[in-house]
Amino acid sequence: MSSRISPKEVAHVAMLARLSLTDEEAELYASQLSSVLDHASDIESLDIHDLEVTAHPLGLVNRTRSDSVVSGLSQAEALSQAPDEAQGMFSVPPVLGEPS
Amino acid sequence: MSEMTNMSAFEIAESVNNQTVTATSVVEKSLALAEALNSKLNAFLAIDREGALRAAAKVDSIIASGGSPGRLAGVPIALKDNMCKVGLPTTCGSRILQGWIPPYDATVTKLLESEGAIIVGKTNLDEFAMGSSTENSAYGPTLNPVDLTRVPGGSSGGSASSVAAGIVPVALGSDTGGSIRQPASLCGVVGVKPTYGRVSRYGLVAFASSLDQIGPFSSSVMDSALTLEVIAGFDLKDSTSYDEQMGSLSAQKGLSVEGLRVGMVTEFVEGSDLEVVSALRDAANALTSLGADVVEISIPETKLGLSAYYLIAPAEASSNLARFDGVRFGLRVEGSNIEETNVLTRTKGFGAEVKRRIMLGTYALSSGYYDAYYAKAQQVRTLIKSGFERAYQQVDVLISPVSPTTAFKLGEKSLDPLAMYLSDVCTIPSNLAGHPAMSMPYALDSKGLPIGVQILAPALREDLMFRLAFALEGSSTGAPSLDDSIKEAINRG
Amino acid sequence: MANAETDLKDLGVRGESDFLPDGWELVCGLEVHTELKTKTKLFCGCANVFGAQANTNVCPTCLGLPGSLPVLNERALEIAAMIGLALSAKVQASIFHRKNYFYPDMPKDFQISQYDIPLNADGYLILPSGKRIGIERAHVEEDTGKITHLGGASGRIHGAERALIDYNRSGVPLVEIVSRPDIASPEEAREYVSELRSTLVAIGASDGKMEEGSLRVDANVSVRPIGETPFRTRCEIKNLNSLRSLVRAITFEAHRQVAAYLAGEKVTQQTRHWDESAGRTVALRNKEEAEDYRYFPEPDLVPLRPSEEWIEGLRSQLGELPKERRARLVESLGLTDTNDQIETAISVELYPFARSALAAGLDPKITVARCANELASLAPLDESFEISWFVELLRMETNGEVSATQAKSILAEVAKNLISPKAAQERLGFSQLTDDQLTKTINEAILQNPKEWERFRTGEAQLQGFFVGKIMKATSGKADGKAVVRILLATAEQR
Ligand SMILES: [Mg+2]
Numbered sequence A: 001m002s003s004r005i006s007p008k009e010v011a012h013v014a015m016l017a018r019l020s021l022t023d024e025e026a027e028l029y030a031s032q033l034s035s036v037l038d039h040a041s042d043i044e045s046l047d048i049h050d051l052e053v054t055a056h057p058l059g060l061v062n063r064t065r066s067d068s069v070v071s072g073l074s075q076a077e078a079l080s081q082a083p084d085e086a087q088g089m090f091s092v093p094p095v096l097g098e099p100s
Numbered sequence B: 001m002s003e004m005t006n007m008s009a010f011e012i013a014e015s016v017n018n019q020t021v022t023a024t025s026v027v028e029k030s031l032a033l034a035e036a037l038n039s040k041l042n043a044f045l046a047i048d049r050e051g052a053l054r055a056a057a058k059v060d061s062i063i064a065s066g067g068s069p070g071r072l073a074g075v076p077i078a079l080k081d082n083m084c085k086v087g088l089p090t091t092c093g094s095r096i097l098q099g100w101i102p103p104y105d106a107t108v109t110k111l112l113e114s115e116g117a118i119i120v121g122k123t124n125l126d127e128f129a130m131g132s133s134t135e136n137s138a139y140g141p142t143l144n145p146v147d148l149t150r151v152p153g154g155s156s157g158g159s160a161s162s163v164a165a166g167i168v169p170v171a172l173g174s175d176t177g178g179s180i181r182q183p184a185s186l187c188g189v190v191g192v193k194p195t196y197g198r199v200s201r202y203g204l205v206a207f208a209s210s211l212d213q214i215g216p217f218s219s220s221v222m223d224s225a226l227t228l229e230v231i232a233g234f235d236l237k238d239s240t241s242y243d244e245q246m247g248s249l250s251a252q253k254g255l256s257v258e259g260l261r262v263g264m265v266t267e268f269v270e271g272s273d274l275e276v277v278s279a280l281r282d283a284a285n286a287l288t289s290l291g292a293d294v295v296e297i298s299i300p301e302t303k304l305g306l307s308a309y310y311l312i313a314p315a316e317a318s319s320n321l322a323r324f325d326g327v328r329f330g331l332r333v334e335g336s337n338i339e340e341t342n343v344l345t346r347t348k349g350f351g352a353e354v355k356r357r358i359m360l361g362t363y364a365l366s367s368g369y370y371d372a373y374y375a376k377a378q379q380v381r382t383l384i385k386s387g388f389e390r391a392y393q394q395v396d397v398l399i400s401p402v403s404p405t406t407a408f409k410l411g412e413k414s415l416d417p418l419a420m421y422l423s424d425v426c427t428i429p430s431n432l433a434g435h436p437a438m439s440m441p442y443a444l445d446s447k448g449l450p451i452g453v454q455i456l457a458p459a460l461r462e463d464l465m466f467r468l469a470f471a472l473e474g475s476s477t478g479a480p481s482l483d484d485s486i487k488e489a490i491n492r493g
Numbered sequence C: 001m002a003n004a005e006t007d008l009k010d011l012g013v014r015g016e017s018d019f020l021p022d023g024w025e026l027v028c029g030l031e032v033h034t035e036l037k038t039k040t041k042l043f044c045g046c047a048n049v050f051g052a053q054a055n056t057n058v059c060p061t062c063l064g065l066p067g068s069l070p071v072l073n074e075r076a077l078e079i080a081a082m083i084g085l086a087l088s089a090k091v092q093a094s095i096f097h098r099k100n101y102f103y104p105d106m107p108k109d110f111q112i113s114q115y116d117i118p119l120n121a122d123g124y125l126i127l128p129s130g131k132r133i134g135i136e137r138a139h140v141e142e143d144t145g146k147i148t149h150l151g152g153a154s155g156r157i158h159g160a161e162r163a164l165i166d167y168n169r170s171g172v173p174l175v176e177i178v179s180r181p182d183i184a185s186p187e188e189a190r191e192y193v194s195e196l197r198s199t200l201v202a203i204g205a206s207d208g209k210m211e212e213g214s215l216r217v218d219a220n221v222s223v224r225p226i227g228e229t230p231f232r233t234r235c236e237i238k239n240l241n242s243l244r245s246l247v248r249a250i251t252f253e254a255h256r257q258v259a260a261y262l263a264g265e266k267v268t269q270q271t272r273h274w275d276e277s278a279g280r281t282v283a284l285r286n287k288e289e290a291e292d293y294r295y296f297p298e299p300d301l302v303p304l305r306p307s308e309e310w311i312e313g314l315r316s317q318l319g320e321l322p323k324e325r326r327a328r329l330v331e332s333l334g335l336t337d338t339n340d341q342i343e344t345a346i347s348v349e350l351y352p353f354a355r356s357a358l359a360a361g362l363d364p365k366i367t368v369a370r371c372a373n374e375l376a377s378l379a380p381l382d383e384s385f386e387i388s389w390f391v392e393l394l395r396m397e398t399n400g401e402v403s404a405t406q407a408k409s410i411l412a413e414v415a416k417n418l419i420s421p422k423a424a425q426e427r428l429g430f431s432q433l434t435d436d437q438l439t440k441t442i443n444e445a446i447l448q449n450p451k452e453w454e455r456f457r458t459g460e461a462q463l464q465g466f467f468v469g470k471i472m473k474a475t476s477g478k479a480d481g482k483a484v485v486r487i488l489l490a491t492a493e494q495r
């Protein structure tokens, strides 16, 4: 079994994705992800760096809407599914750090 | 089986408009079946008895006052539970969205309802549409009504199962890598993935935005044609929706396929089971006898599809699923700060397959790997597109297997993600290219399990695809026999 | 030993270009975020307004609800390209990317922004001083919601007990203007932001209100010994919400870094926060730590391919930029450089007055002076204050129908009551004295001051002021000075 991705890397990726894993899970995911990445070695080895990418199958461009106000949700509707609210706002536990 | 549930959407709409039956009686029957069968199939995550009957009564009152409720008047329709309808929960088969009630309608919901269709409920799916068996639902697997020991395919397994069992004539699914066509094939119904951009994705909870596309399931080709005609079209709310009108699909019925050049894709045939290949050859022969020119054609680029797909789809998913963070909606597991809350919520709320793909996608996008994985995979899409383009210079449409196998046993592939991923090998290339493709039930294997034939067409040529499907319908073995316990429940009801 | 965290005061600095110790120079680049003046948000139809009740300008898209999709605001795109054109940048084909990171004010947990291919690239801004500041890029992106930190010390993030989030601002269109590290002093930074702001306001892109957050500045600051070519480690300073903070923060930070180097310490790359009350920058967290935004092309939006016609159409809407306004006034005053009066007169509020008066052929000196002094002191002017009133008043003053002093009083009256200058003149009782009335008053003054008159008549020109003063006094200032002089001289000639 190749290990293209180590349990340590899996743990780092989980941190970026805001997931927590047990050590056993990290091991398991490392081996499963490695086998998927192994399969992907067929495209990794292709020499196609000058080729265009296809991000949009149909090649549409310049899609815009006009700058006119459309009514959205009321405050009550916006908050109706909130796990917690206060003073018309979404309430969450304190934020540790500033965004980068 | 009751007469009414045997009626196609086309017949229901006609009968309701003619006042031969009432929408209420049709919907009542559909609800009764849904309720009777759901304990066995687990096809529905929500059955909206009250809302459906209210909508049916409205259709009936429009008819009574001489109005015309639309092209799908009184047709009971099920929505895969990743499409929004105000007032009904949308769970995506996930714990993280348990009980979430969207405050807005998906564009498809609006379009269906504006033509008189009645949404009877929301169907089960692999969590966030990630899977090929509908076993990855937080609310338990859906079973195949043809054989309850087997999976219905996925991820739109609930929609395929509910149509195959005759609960609804039409259901909507979403197809990111084969999630409509593969379950359609495994359950023996028609399933259509339109051209990317043909149907608005507004209100479809995104899995992989550049691949996702909504489409219909139905028992007959005509019902899918009719439904797609209703839901297709430009939507100002979806920047990727296509603005050119689609030609009539229902008008393709009865048109000749004589002289039509049909290519059988070598690469998709190679890895498929013998019985699946033999069904495809039967279909090819049938087309030949109808005057089409069938040739074998090789598109080697499609072999790269699986790898590209399993980098692109998880990458987009990792970003699309970031918003499930416990702040604004859905599950929250509160920690001492927001960072911890995000982690606790997501760790508890997502199932294993979703986490696996989020991590794979996060990895593929992370610094140092982006060029080797994500960017490369997007280039492979260009290769696959050009492979199809080359093929379409020689032929008008393509045919292939849908799935390399017929319906597999529950649990058979759940321990090996890669083996499960391989069941999408024939369907994925169409998503990567953005082309339309559909699954036509065509034959049964030695166990009586359905085998579908895939019809692929160039971008925006749904008309050609349907012409071939209508032509093939005549020689199809028809609907499979349902599992005995399902038959029994239907008869009792 | 020099403490790197020394207080600003102890450094005894004021912010001029030679503000650093001998042999050191500042290398500074600014990132300016400007909110665009559109009716709606960048990707949804919610109103783009400041100060509404929390979570009332929201919809599925700007709340990031599952299944929602973004659709680009046409006007936001136009304004963004106009910013590029105003900064002499190349407006080019571009795409949107997703910048992925978790933060509760960002509903999708990614920001739709532009990354390696921005809408506008490679521009510059020429400061009034003539210095050219390079603009690397000006790209389009969406704003975040707003967090209120509850409990704890002072509404600050540290020590808070709860966070409340309002998403009204989420999705408001922003353009981020990234300068090259061409700024060499805190004063230059101020000049750059202020010129940029005037430019944005002039083209109608922004209301330029720093205090409402519609213009926000981050500064990338590093220092190096003069003569050294490579850049040294830089720190990014956030929360600079006034020009004063900008100057103070850059000054502090540059000194902090020099002090660190002089003490043999290293400067670490980090994000720092400007603490206005303490007058210092404080470290937020180290940049090396887990910063991986996983940018990738936004699949829900399609590429932008601006056409030549579209770009030229926008260029024709730009109007006169501050640099062009400045040049016009400098030239019409016959000067070679700008001055404070000109800088005031080219502001967005005053310039239309100056422009119209000049176009009407009125005296440039009076025009600029009345704009920069009297009109400026009356700002903000009511919306129904008509430009033609100002032009008419200047005409009255130039023709001698009213005196300079009267003109100023009339202007104040016009602004206060929103009436025409003629009406104001009447209301103030400034109906101009006729020549006959003036001649009579002048003759009286001559009779009362025969000696002085004789001296004036025989060539002592300095006595002109004496007589003008007498006549002004006699007419309670209602006389037009110019007319008085004219009649005085004519009378002296006759006798
Ligand atoms: Mg930015």
Ligand SMILES: [Zn+2]
Binding pocket: A072, C041, C044, C045, C046, C057, C058, C059, C060, C061, C062, C063, C171
């Ligand atoms: Zn909105």
